[in-house]
Amino acid sequence: MKLSIIVPALNEKQTIKKICDKLFDLKIKGVVLEIIIVDDGSTDGTKEIIKQLSPKRKIKAVFHKENKGKGAAVRTGLEKATGDYILIQDADLEYDPEDIGRLLNPILKEKANVVYGSRFTGERRNMFFWHLAANKTLSLLMDILFNTTISDIEVGYKLIKKDVMRSLNLKSNSFDFEVEVTAKLLKKGHKIYEVPISYSGRDYTEGKKIGFKDGIIAFVKIFYYRFFN
Numbered sequence: 049m050k051l052s053i054i055v056p057a058l059n060e061k062q063t064i065k066k067i068c069d070k071l072f073d074l075k076i077k078g079v080v081l082e083i084i085i086v087d088d089g090s091t092d093g094t095k096e097i098i099k100q101l102s103p104k105r106k107i108k109a110v111f112h113k114e115n116k117g118k119g120a121a122v123r124t125g126l127e128k129a130t131g132d133y134i135l136i137q138d139a140d141l142e143y144d145p146e147d148i149g150r151l152l153n154p155i156l157k158e159k160a161n162v163v164y165g166s167r168f169t170g171e172r173r174n175m176f177f178w179h180l181a182a183n184k185t186l187s188l189l190m191d192i193l194f195n196t197t198i199s200d201i202e203v204g205y206k207l208i209k210k211d212v213m214r215s216l217n218l219k220s221n222s223f224d225f226e227v228e229v230t231a232k233l234l235k236k237g238h239k240i241y242e243v244p245i246s247y248s249g250r251d252y253t254e255g256k257k258i259g260f261k262d263g264i265i266a267f268v269k270i271f272y273y274r275f276f277n
Contacts, residue, residue: 049078049079049080049131049132049133049155049156050079050080050081050082050130050131050132050133051076051079051080051081051082051131051132051133051134051135051148051152052082052084052125052129052130052131052133052134052135052210053071053081053082053083053084053135053136053137053148054084054086054121054122054125054126054129054134054135054136054137055067055068055071055083055084055085055086055125055137055138055139056086056088056118056121056122056125056136056138056139057085057086057087057088057090057094057098057121057139058087058088058089058090058094058115058118058121058139059090059091059092059094060090060094060139060140061090061092061093061094061097063139063140063141064085064094064097064098064101064139065097065101066141067137067139067140067141067145068083068085068101068105068107070144070145070146071083071137071145072105072107074145074146074148076148076149076152078156079152079156080131082108082129082130082131083105083106083107083108084107084108084109084110084125084128084129085098085102085107085108085109085110085139086110086111086112086121086122086124086125087109087110087111087112088112088115088116088117088118088120088121089112089113089114089115089116095111098111108128110124110125110128112124116221117220117221117222117223117225118221118222118223118225119218119219119220119221119222119223119224119225119228120221120222122136122218122225123218126210126213126214126218129210131210132209132210133155133207133208133209133210134207134208134209134210134213135148135151135205135206135207136204136205136206137204137205138204141248142204142247142248143165143204143205143245143247144245144246144248146246147165147205147245147246150165150243150244150245151163151165151205151207151243151245152207153243154241154243155207159241160239160240160241161208161209161212161238162206162207162208162209162212162233162238162239162240162241163206163207163208163240163241163242163243164198164200164201164203164205164206164207164240164241164242164243165200165203165204165205165206165242165243165244165245166199166200166203166242166243166244166245167183167200167203167245167247168183168184168199168200169199169242169244182263183200183201183202185267186201186202186227186263186266186267186270187199187200187201187202189267189270190227190230190231190234190270193270193271193274194231194234194235194274196234196240198230198240198242199242200242201226201227201230202226202227202266203226203245204226205245206226206229208229208233212233212238213229215236216228216229216232216233216236217232218232220269222262222265223262223265223266224262224265224266224269226266227266227269227270227273228269228273231269231270231273231274231277232273235273
């Protein structure tokens with residue numbers, strides 16, 4: 049099986065080499081890895097580091113001339129992907145690549161075509177209370193409106209069969225990508241398999257980008273995708 053790992057990156061010069069090293073060193077029996085980094089208009093030197101790494105590490109690198117948002121970066125990576133499955137790997141090290149094998153297990157055992165990590169059922173560094181409350185509120189709202197039991201819809205680790213993901217016709221440019229992909233999967237009748245993952249959340253002094261406004265947008269978009277799209 050071939051797994052395409054899409055790494056959207058924006059101003060992550062402190063972590064981009066570390067995440068590339070971890071992904072390059074990853075060995076999973078029976079799985080070939082394809083690493084695609086999409087620099088989303090970085091201005092802090094991230095782009096230059098990626099250009100140095102890509103030929104050495106056999107990484108596909110794509111560069112947006114300007115910042116378009118996480119959803120747009122994922123769609124760009126999806127266009128370049130040649131794997132059977134797609135995994136989103138944030139460049140900030142909040143998610144540990146050592147958990148990728150755990151995500152793949154249900155796929156390799158033919159139990160699922162869509163697997164999400166869950167930050168709330170595995171080990172984790174404490175989050176801010178309001179981040180935790182927002183995540184749980186959004187997940188509960190999704191569960192109620194779509195009649196499901198997903199514990200963590202905002203999780204970055206989403207592993208999806210490529211043909212399934214391309215069939216969703218994704219449009220979101222920003223962090224509302226997380227809501228869009230989940231809502232469209234559920235509306236198409238796909239079952240989402242969850243596995244526990246570790247999580248080491250950053251705070252804003254460490255470069256965390258998602259904020260209160262993104263939570264409000266996600267809240268509204270859940271209703272939009274349930275009733276109007």
